[in-house]
Amino acid sequence: MALRKENILIVDDDIDILELLHRHLKAMDYHTYKAVSVKEALFVLKDSYIDLLITDIQMPEIDGLQLMKFANEHYPEIPKLVVTGYPSVDGALEVMKAGAVDYLSKPFTKDELKQCIEKAFAKGSLRRKERPIARNIKADCQGDMVGESEAFGAVINLIDRVKDNKATVIIKGESGTGKELVARAIHYSGKFSRAPFIAVNCGAIPENLQEAELFGYTKGAFTGANENRNGFFQAAEGGTLFLDEIGSASLAVQTKLLRALQEKEITKVGSQKAKKVDIRIIAATNANLLEDIKNKSFREDLYYRLTVVEINVPPLRNRKSDIPLLAAKFLRKYGVEYKDRLLRISPEALQVLERYSWPGNIRELENIIQRSVIMSDGMIEVKDLPDFLKFQIEFPDADFLPLREMEKEYVRRVLIHTQGNKTTAAKILQIDRKTLRNKLD
Ligand SMILES: Nc1ncnc2c1ncn2[C@@H]1O[C@H](COP(=O)(O)OP(=O)(O)OP(=O)(O)O)[C@@H](O)[C@H]1O
Ligand SMILES: [Mg+2]
The missing domain is CATH 3.40.50.300 (P-loop containing nucleotide triphosphate hydrolases)
Structure with a gap:
C-alpha cells in the first residue's frame, strides 16, 4: 500500500551522480526533485515542500556551501546532507559548520546513503509534524497538491x-x-x-x-x-x-x-x-x-x-491565481521527465496561460505544459504554446459581446502583441494593411 513519501531535493551538477541518487532514493521509496545547479535548487525550494536537501559542494557558478547558507537562513528546519568528492578533515569541518547533519564522500554505497538519510530525518522529525496541510497532501504519492487562491x-x-x-x-x-x-x-x-x-x-x-x-x-x-x-x-x-x-x-x-x-x-x-x-x-x-x-x-x-x-472544487477559471504554482509544478514534473532538468516559463507565456479560461481545468493545463516542455528548447516561451492559446480572447461567461466589439477587441490584442507593428498585425489577421487601417479608423 502506498504511504506518505518524503520529498528529497538532490543537487549535483554531475548528472550521473544525480541519477544514481535518484535511483537509490526511489528504491527507498522517497520522492525526489533533481536540480543540476544551485539556481534550479532555489527554484524548487521555493515552490515545493522539501523534507531533506542533499547537495554536492563543488559546482560551477554558485557552490553547495552557498546553497547551504541560503537554506539555513530561509529553511532552517530542512535537514541538509552533503555529498562531496573531496573528503578532507578541514572540508568536513566546514560542511558541518555550514549546518549539514552529515556528509557522504563519493563513492558511497546505498547503505551509507540510507544511514545518512535516516540520521537526517531523525533530527528533522520535529518539523515534519508541523507540515501545513496544503503542501502535505500526497496524491497517492504522485506529488503535492498546490494552490494559493x-x-x-x-x-x-x-x-x-x-x-x-x-x-x-x-x-x-x-x-x-x-x-x-x-x-x-x-x-x-x-x-x-x-x-x-x-x-x-x-x-x-x-x-x-x-x-x-x-x-x-x-x-x-x-x-x-x-x-x-x-x-x-x-x-x-x-x-x-x-x-x-x-x-x-x-x-x-x-x-x-x-x-x-x-x-x-x-x-x-x-x-x-x-x-x-x-x-x-x-x-x-x-x-x-x-x-x-x-x-x-x-x-x-x-x-x-x-x-x-x-x-x-472550483473550476480553474475561478481561481486563476493558482495558475503560476500549478504551472511551476507541472514544469518541474515534465522538465525532469523529458529534459532531465527544471524548466522555466517566461512571464509573457505565463500571462497567456492566465488569460485562458481552461474549460478542461487543471488536467488541460497539465497537458498544455507537458506539450510545451516537449516543444521548448529551454525556457517556455509564448511560441511554444499552442496557437489557440496565443490569440485567445477572454470574455465573461455570460456577457457576450456584439461581433463588432469583439473584432475591435481582437484587433487591439493583436496590435499589443505586435507592439503596434501594423504590418505584422495584418499578417497575423490575414488581411491587407489597408483593411486593417480602415478597421482602425
Ligand atoms: N491542486 C492541484 N495541484 C496539483 N495538481 C492538481 C491539483 N488538482 C488537480 N491536479 C492534477 O490535475 C489532474 C486532474 O485531477 P483529477 O484527476 O483529480 O481531476 P477530476 O476532477 O477527478 O477529473 P474528472 O472529473 O475528469 O475525473 C491530475 O493530474 C491531478 O494530479
Ligand atoms: Mg476523476
Missing part, C-alpha cells in the same frame, strides 16, 4: 475538517478540477491513511456488473460466478472507498449503497447474510445529480445520505 484554501479547509472522521463526503466539480486528488488528500492526510484507499470509477463498470464488483458475490449467484468473491467494499475495510462518477451507479447499486450508509452493512450478491463494514465513503461527480433525481435515475434519499459534507 482563496477558493483553493476553502477546499483545503474542508479536507482538514473531514480527514480524521468517517463522515460521508461528496466532491463536486467540473472535469479535471482535481476531485480525485481531493479524495486522496482526505484519505492520505488523515488518521486512517494507513488503511486502504480504494478508488472505483462507477462509469467504467458496466451496469450489470457493478453490484458484484462493489459488494462481492457468492458461488452460483449468477452464471459465471464459480467462486465466492469479495467486492471493493471489503477491500476498503477500515479505510476509504472512493466512488467516482457516482451518477453512473446503477439503481441496484444505489439501493445497496443506501443500506450500507444507513446500516453500515452489506450483503454479497446471492447472499442473505449481512456483513458489518467500517468504511468512509467519498463520492465524486461532475454531473448534476439534482437533474438525475428529477428524471428518476438517481435516488433522492441516497443523495441526501451522500451529501453530509459537500466539497465543491
Whole structure:
C-alpha cells in the first residue's frame, strides 16, 4: 500500500551522480526533485515542500556551501546532507559548520546513503509534524497538491475538517478540477491513511456488473460466478472507498449503497447474510445529480445520505491565481521527465496561460505544459504554446459581446502583441494593411 513519501531535493551538477541518487532514493521509496545547479535548487525550494536537501559542494557558478547558507537562513528546519568528492578533515569541518547533519564522500554505497538519510530525518522529525496541510497532501504519492487562491484554501479547509472522521463526503466539480486528488488528500492526510484507499470509477463498470464488483458475490449467484468473491467494499475495510462518477451507479447499486450508509452493512450478491463494514465513503461527480433525481435515475434519499459534507472544487477559471504554482509544478514534473532538468516559463507565456479560461481545468493545463516542455528548447516561451492559446480572447461567461466589439477587441490584442507593428498585425489577421487601417479608423 502506498504511504506518505518524503520529498528529497538532490543537487549535483554531475548528472550521473544525480541519477544514481535518484535511483537509490526511489528504491527507498522517497520522492525526489533533481536540480543540476544551485539556481534550479532555489527554484524548487521555493515552490515545493522539501523534507531533506542533499547537495554536492563543488559546482560551477554558485557552490553547495552557498546553497547551504541560503537554506539555513530561509529553511532552517530542512535537514541538509552533503555529498562531496573531496573528503578532507578541514572540508568536513566546514560542511558541518555550514549546518549539514552529515556528509557522504563519493563513492558511497546505498547503505551509507540510507544511514545518512535516516540520521537526517531523525533530527528533522520535529518539523515534519508541523507540515501545513496544503503542501502535505500526497496524491497517492504522485506529488503535492498546490494552490494559493482563496477558493483553493476553502477546499483545503474542508479536507482538514473531514480527514480524521468517517463522515460521508461528496466532491463536486467540473472535469479535471482535481476531485480525485481531493479524495486522496482526505484519505492520505488523515488518521486512517494507513488503511486502504480504494478508488472505483462507477462509469467504467458496466451496469450489470457493478453490484458484484462493489459488494462481492457468492458461488452460483449468477452464471459465471464459480467462486465466492469479495467486492471493493471489503477491500476498503477500515479505510476509504472512493466512488467516482457516482451518477453512473446503477439503481441496484444505489439501493445497496443506501443500506450500507444507513446500516453500515452489506450483503454479497446471492447472499442473505449481512456483513458489518467500517468504511468512509467519498463520492465524486461532475454531473448534476439534482437533474438525475428529477428524471428518476438517481435516488433522492441516497443523495441526501451522500451529501453530509459537500466539497465543491472550483473550476480553474475561478481561481486563476493558482495558475503560476500549478504551472511551476507541472514544469518541474515534465522538465525532469523529458529534459532531465527544471524548466522555466517566461512571464509573457505565463500571462497567456492566465488569460485562458481552461474549460478542461487543471488536467488541460497539465497537458498544455507537458506539450510545451516537449516543444521548448529551454525556457517556455509564448511560441511554444499552442496557437489557440496565443490569440485567445477572454470574455465573461455570460456577457457576450456584439461581433463588432469583439473584432475591435481582437484587433487591439493583436496590435499589443505586435507592439503596434501594423504590418505584422495584418499578417497575423490575414488581411491587407489597408483593411486593417480602415478597421482602425
Ligand atoms: N491542486 C492541484 N495541484 C496539483 N495538481 C492538481 C491539483 N488538482 C488537480 N491536479 C492534477 O490535475 C489532474 C486532474 O485531477 P483529477 O484527476 O483529480 O481531476 P477530476 O476532477 O477527478 O477529473 P474528472 O472529473 O475528469 O475525473 C491530475 O493530474 C491531478 O494530479
Ligand atoms: Mg476523476
